[in-house]
Amino acid sequence: MQVNETLNEGLKRGYNITVTAAELEAKVNEKLAEAQPEVEMKGFRKGKVPMALLKKQFGQKVMGEAMQESIDGAMNEHFEKSGDRPAMQPEVKMTNEDWKEGDDVEVSMSYEKLPEIPEVDLSKIELEKMVVKADDAAVEEALANLAETAQDFKARKKGSKAKDGDQVVIDFKGSVDGEEFEGGAAEDYPLVLGSNSFIPGFEEQLVGVKEGEEKSVVVNFPEEYQAEHLAGKEATFACTVKEVKEPVAAEVNDEMAKKFGAEDLEALKGQIAERLEAEYAGASRAVMKRNLLDALDKQVSFDLPPSLVDAEAKQIAHQLWHEENPDVQGHDHPEVEPTEEHKTLAERRVRLGLLLAELGQKADVQVTDAEMTQAIMNQARQYPGQERQFFEFVQQNQQMQQQMRAPIFEDKVVDHVVEQAKVTEKEISKDELQKAVEELEDE
Structure with a gap:
């Protein structure tokens, strides 16, 4: 040979x-x-x-x-x-x-061939970690938002017309072809108009009703309605409006806290502070990661495989084209030619990708089965009722597994590099962190 x-x-x-x-x-x-x-x-x-x-x-x-x-x-x-x-x-x-x-x-x-990656002295990289504490004002703001979601209802002035978003307390009886049907009646039922909890068209017909009014609501059951004997049929509901209530934010007190699973208001505030600081930490890490990648990009220079750069540039151009043309769902569109800007961004991504892969290999960074399983489960939640099918699909699809493994591997390599770098903490305000994140998104 x-x-x-x-x-x-x-x-x-x-x-x-x-x-x-x-x-x-x-x-x-x-x-x-x-x-x-x-x-x-x-x-x-x-x-x-x-x-x-x-x-x-x-x-x-x-x-x-x-x-x-x-x-x-x-x-x-x-x-x-x-x-x-x-x-x-x-x-x-x-x-x-x-x-x-x-x-x-x-x-x-x-x-x-893949290039030789030069050595990088990670100890010379200097990073700043932004630290934000959840102050009282932020906690109070979050509490107010929770109060809005845990809204109560209070009676409107007698004679007021029900608006979209109001709660109407009604008695109703439903009938098809003059015959009442099982499950079509209730008393003192609290229905929030606009909640889409009833048959399509039902709630809209109650907008404008007053306390004490009787209203005949006529709707059609959907063709795919679960009760076959009612599917596609016209129904008439005789409704009596007993109360009309407007939404009001829940009072911020121990009772509201219990609705969110906390023992009392102070415990809820503690949970909110922890959640906020976790969100701040995530945003801070994103900013620090970008700064780290910028620092690495400046430190290394090596030849890049043209095929990888071209493929990445085409992918970037294609993705950005779809973001600018959200109405086009498929790929039946003119070929998108990468620009010099796309190519420059592709070169950076390929260079950093190769460098992080090299650093991860030298540090023996591994993505564990448990980490992969957790990632698959997190993504499977986006498909309610089809979690098992999604899980099996990923298990049988090597390319999909690689797509999910790659960001986990990258984050673990970033954590490894941060551990070697010189990191100083700087306490800042929430607004300053928000500004840093916005600048990140604008780049």
């Missing part, structure tokens, strides 16, 4: 691989000899089929396997000896297309 270099330009490499006819013949005979003891054929005892007959019967199939194994073996041996790591799948092509049995096999292989 011969491997001859044909291209060595920057990160681009090219080789001609020749597998001789004698090597192929030996490989075929070896594979047939391995299989011979298990082969059964009419007229012969198991394991006693002559080699010549085996070759005639299975030789062509085994020859194909021998070719592939020989070429794969030559490639693997080359990568082991050279230390090259291809940036993308090598392009392999058979050059003697008129090949016939008895000829040597000639193959061309080309690829871009």
Whole structure:
């Protein structure tokens, strides 16, 4: 077997691989000899089929396997000896297309190798960690927002008309074709108008009603309604309006705190402070991560595989095009050509991606099964009722697993780098942190 270099330009490499006819013949005979003891054929005892007959019967199939194994073996041996790591799948092509049995096999292989990543002295990186405490004003603001969500209702002035968002307390009886149906009646039912908790069209017809008013509401049950005997049918509900109430924020007290699972108001305030500081810490980490990536980007410089940069630039351009054209859901649109700006951003992403991968490998950073499982479960919650199907889909899809593993790996490498860097804490206000986050989003 011969491997001859044909291209060595920057990160681009090219080789001609020749597998001789004698090597192929030996490989075929070896594979047939391995299989011979298990082969059964009419007229012969198991394991006693002559080699010549085996070759005639299975030789062509085994020859194909021998070719592939020989070429794969030559490639693997080359990568082991050279230390090259291809940036993308090598392009392999058979050059003697008129090949016939008895000829040597000639193959061309080309690829871009990953560059040598220079050493980075992580201890020289200086970072600032923004620290924000949850002050009383922030806690009170959050409490007020919770009070809005835990709204109560109080009676409107007698004679007031019900508005969207109001609560009407009603008695109702429903009938289809003049016959009342099971489950179609209730007394003192508190219905919030606009909550969409009743059949479509029901709540809208109660907007404008007054206390003491009787209202006939006519609606159509949906075609896919769970009760088949009512699906698609017109129903009439005789409603009596007993009260009209307007929404008011809940009082901030121990009772409200219990609605949110806290023992009392002070305990709820403590929980809010913890949640706020966790949010601040997450935002602070995002700012520090960007600053860290900027620092790393300035410290290193090395050749980048053009294929990776081009692929990343196309992906960036495609993603931004869809953000600017949200109405286009599919990919049936003109080809999006990357700009110089896209290419510059792609170069940064590829450079940092390769650097973080190298740092992670040297530090033996691993994504554990438990971390992957947690990530899959978190994403599965976006598909209520289909969590199991999503979980099974990810388990069977290597590409999806890699997409989910990559950000976890990156964050763990970032944590590793931060541990080695010089980090100083700076206490700032919530508004200052918000400004830093907005500047991050504008870049």
